Amino acid sequence: MTTVKVYDVPGEWANRAFLNDDTYQAMYHRSVTDPNGFWGEQARRIDWFKPFTKVKNTSYDPHNVSIKWFEDGTTNVAHNCIDRHLATRGDQVAIIWEGDDPKDDRKITYKELHAEVSRFANVLKARGVKKGDRVTIYLPMIPEAAVAMLACARIGAVHSVVFGGFSPDSLAGRIEDAKSSVVITADEGLRGGRKVPLKANADAAATRAGGVDTIVVVRRTNAAVPMQAGRDVYYDEIAKTVSADCPCEEMGAEDPLFILYTSGSTGRPKGVLHTTGGYLVYTSITHQYVFDYHDGDIYWCTADVGWVTGHSYIVYGPLANGATTLMFEGVPNYPSNSRFWEVIDKHKVNIFYTAPTAIRALMQAGDAPVKKTSRESLRLLGSVGEPINPEAWEWYHRVVGDDRCPIVDTWWQTETGGILITPLPGATKLKPGSATRPFFGVVPQIVDPAGNPIEGPCEGSLCIADSWPGQMRTVYGDHERFVQTYFSTYVGRYFTGDGCRRDEDGYYWITGRVDDVINVAGHRLGTAEVESALVAHPKVSEAAVVGYPHDIKGQGIYAYVTLMSGQQPSEELRAELVAWVRKEIGPIASPDVIQFAPGLPKTRSGKIMRRILRKIAENEFGNLGDTSTLADPTVVDDLVNNRQASQ
Numbered sequence: 001m002t003t004v005k006v007y008d009v010p011g012e013w014a015n016r017a018f019l020n021d022d023t024y025q026a027m028y029h030r031s032v033t034d035p036n037g038f039w040g041e042q043a044r045r046i047d048w049f050k051p052f053t054k055v056k057n058t059s060y061d062p063h064n065v066s067i068k069w070f071e072d073g074t075t076n077v078a079h080n081c082i083d084r085h086l087a088t089r090g091d092q093v094a095i096i097w098e099g100d101d102p103k104d105d106r107k108i109t110y111k112e113l114h115a116e117v118s119r120f121a122n123v124l125k126a127r128g129v130k131k132g133d134r135v136t137i138y139l140p141m142i143p144e145a146a147v148a149m150l151a152c153a154r155i156g157a158v159h160s161v162v163f164g165g166f167s168p169d170s171l172a173g174r175i176e177d178a179k180s181s182v183v184i185t186a187d188e189g190l191r192g193g194r195k196v197p198l199k200a201n202a203d204a205a206a207t208r209a210g211g212v213d214t215i216v217v218v219r220r221t222n223a224a225v226p227m228q229a230g231r232d233v234y235y236d237e238i239a240k241t242v243s244a245d246c247p248c249e250e251m252g253a254e255d256p257l258f259i260l261y262t263s264g265s266t267g268r269p270k271g272v273l274h275t276t277g278g279y280l281v282y283t284s285i286t287h288q289y290v291f292d293y294h295d296g297d298i299y300w301c302t303a304d305v306g307w308v309t310g311h312s313y314i315v316y317g318p319l320a321n322g323a324t325t326l327m328f329e330g331v332p333n334y335p336s337n338s339r340f341w342e343v344i345d346k347h348k349v350n351i352f353y354t355a356p357t358a359i360r361a362l363m364q365a366g367d368a369p370v371k372k373t374s375r376e377s378l379r380l381l382g383s384v385g386e387p388i389n390p391e392a393w394e395w396y397h398r399v400v401g402d403d404r405c406p407i408v409d410t411w412w413q414t415e416t417g418g419i420l421i422t423p424l425p426g427a428t429k430l431k432p433g434s435a436t437r438p439f440f441g442v443v444p445q446i447v448d449p450a451g452n453p454i455e456g457p458c459e460g461s462l463c464i465a466d467s468w469p470g471q472m473r474t475v476y477g478d479h480e481r482f483v484q485t486y487f488s489t490y491v492g493r494y495f496t497g498d499g500c501r502r503d504e505d506g507y508y509w510i511t512g513r514v515d516d517v518i519n520v521a522g523h524r525l526g527t528a529e530v531e532s533a534l535v536a537h538p539k540v541s542e543a544a545v546v547g548y549p550h551d552i553k554g555q556g557i558y559a560y561v562t563l564m565s566g567q568q569p570s571e572e573l574r575a576e577l578v579a580w581v582r583k584e585i586g587p588i589a590s591p592d593v594i595q596f597a598p599g600l601p602k603t604r605s606g607k608i609m610r611r612i613l614r615k616i617a618e619n620e621f622g623n624l625g626d627t628s629t630l631a632d633p634t635v636v637d638d639l640v641n642n643r644q645a646s647q
C-alpha cells in the first residue's frame with residue numbers, strides 16, 4: 001500500500017482560523033446530537049422578518065419525503081445579501097468584476113449593488129413578474145447575472161439560471177419545464193476572446209418553447225441583435241424608466257428561491273429546487289468556516305453562475321457574509337496560462353476556489369506561467385467539482401500555493417446546496433485526494449449493496465443519514481421523481497450517487513459516480529442525454545455512451561454508435577455526429593471518441609451491458625467479466641478489435 005502524505009495545519013492557521021480541531025469536534029458533536037439547538041442558533045446569522053419557532057421538520061420516509069427548516073420564519077435573501085450590510089459596509093466593494101479582456105474590470109460597492117438590484121427588480125415588476133413566477137437567466141459572467149438573481153430574490157420570483165454554454169434546445173427544455181415567461185439574456189457573451197450568440201440562442205429557444213413574453217437583453221458587446229417588438233427590451237433602456245427603490249418581499253423560509261437543472265442517470269435534466277431560509281443559512285455558514293472568511297478578505301471562486309457553485313459560493317454565501325467576491329468572465333488560458341495568477345496579483349486575492357480540471361490543464365503548461373507571478377496575497381486554496389488526483393493536489397499546493405496554503409477539497413452536489421464533506425483550514429490535517437471529514441450537521445454513511453451501513457474503514461455507496469438546511473426540497477413539478485431518485489435505492493437515507501471509501505482515520509475519499517452520470521471537466525452529464533442526442537440523428541440507429549479516464553477532463557465521453565442500415569462509417573460522419581451533439585446539448589457534451597459498432601452487447605432481454613462498454617473504453621480488455629449471458633457474444637470481439645484510440 002502506498003503511504004499517504006499527511007499535511008498538518010500550519011501554525012499560522014492554528015492561530016488565525018475561526019475553528020481548530022477541538023472546536024470542530026465539539027461543534028460537530030453538538031450539530032448531530034442536537035440539530036434543533038445547533039441550527040436554531042446558527043440561523044441567527046441571518047436577519048429574520050418574523051422569527052421562526054420551529055427549526056427542523058424533515059422526513060426521509062419514502063412514503064412521505066418532506067424537508068422543512070425554520071418553516072414558520074420569514075425573511076428575504078436580497079435583504080440579507082445587501083440591505084442589512086448597508087449601514088456598516090455600504091461603501092465596501094461587494095463584487096469585483098474581472099472581464100475577459102484583462103483591461104476590463106469593475107468594482108461594485110454594496111450601496112451600488114443595492115441600487116442596481118432594486119432597479120432590476122422594478123424592471124421585472126414592470127414586465128409583470130410576481131412572487132412565485134419563474135424567471136430564466138441566460139447570461140454570461142457579468143455583474144448583471146448576480147444582479148438579476150438577487151432582483152428575483154428581492155421580489156420573490158424564482159430564478160432558473162441556465163449556463164451560457166447550453167444550446168437553444170437545452171435552454172428551451174428548461175424554459176418549458178419551468179413554465180417561465182421571462183428570459184434575461186445578453187446580446188452576446190465573451191469568453192477567451194470568442195463571442196457567444198446568446199440573444200440568437202435565446203430567440204431560437206423562445207420560439208421552440210413558446211410562452212415567452214419578455215426577453216430582457218443586457219448589452220455586453222453592443223452587437224446588433226434582432227429585437228422583437230413588444231417582447232424584447234434592452235435592460236439599460238427600460239432601467240431608465242423605473243425607480244431604484246424596491247422593497248423586499250417578505251418570504252416564507254420554505255418559499256422557493258431558485259431552480260437549477262442538473263443531469264441524472266435517466267431522462268431529462270431535473271429541476272433541483274432550493275428554498276429560502278435553510279439554503280441561505282447553510283451557504284453562509286459553510287462559506288465562513290470552510291474558507292475561513294474574515295472581514296476584508298478578497299475571495300474568488302472561478303465557477304460560472306450557471307452552476308450551483310456559482311450560486312452558492314460566488315453569490316449567496318459570500319454576499320450573505322458581507323464579503324468581497326470576485327467574478328471572472330474569462331477562461332484560465334486567455335490571454336495566457338498565467339491569467340488566474342495575474343488576476344490574483346491584480347486584485348490581491350486571499351482565497352481562491354477552482355476545479356481540478358483547470359488545475360490539471362494548467363499543470364500541463366508547466367510551472368513557469370505560475371512562477372512569473374507573485375501570489376503572495378494567497379492564503380487558502382479550494383477545489384470542487386470532481387475528485388482531485390493526488391498529483392494535481394500536490395502541484396496546486398507546491399507550485400500555486402508555494403507550500404504555504406492549505407487546500408480545502410470540498411465535496412458536494414447541486415442537490416446539497418452547499419459543501420457537505422470538507423477540510424476546515426485551521427482544524428483538519430490534509431491528505432491529498434481526500435475530502436476529509438463531514439461539515440456540521442452532516443452524517444455520511446457508507447452502505448453495502450444491500451443498503452446496510454458499514455462501520456469503520458470500508459468502501460461502498462455514499463449516503464447521508466439525515467437532512468441539513470441546504471438540502472434540495474424537491475424536483476420542480478415532480479416530487480415523485482425526487483423520492484425515486486434519492487430516497488428509494490437505500491430506504492430512509494439520501495443517496496448521493498457517489499462511491500466512497502472511508503479510511504482508518506475516518507476520512508472520506510470520493511471515488512466517483514456509481515450511476516450513469518459522468519463528470520466531464522467538472523460538468524455533470526447523463527449518459528442517457530448524450531445517447532438521446534445521438535439517436536436523434538437520422539443516420540444513427542442506436543447509441544451507448546460511457547465515461548473513460550481523461551488526463552485533463554477527469555472523464556471523457558466515449559460513444560458507441562450503430563448506424564442505420566445502408567449507412568457507412570466515415571471520418572466525415574464522425575465529425576458530423578460530434579457537431580450534432582454540440583448543437584443539440586452544447587459544447588460540454590461533445591463526444592471525445594466515437595466508435596462505430598455493428599452491434600452493442602445486450603442481454604437476452606435487450607439490456608445494454610454498460611459494464612462491458614466501460615471496460616473496453618478504459619482499455620481493460622483482459623477484464624471484461626462474464627460475456628456468456630449476452631444475446632450475441634461475438635459483438636464483443638468486434639468492439640475490442642475496433643476500439644478507438646482516445647485523444
Ligand code: WT7
Pocket residue numbers: 262307308309383384385386387388409410411412413414415435496497498510512513519522523524
Ligand atoms: C458531483 C456533483 C459541487 C458543486 C459542483 C458539482 C462530484 C463534486 C467533488 C469533490 C470528488 C466531487 C461528485 C458529485 N464532486 N465535488 N470535491 N471530490 N467528487 O456539482 O454538478 O451537482 O456534481 O460532482 O461526483 O456527486 P454537480
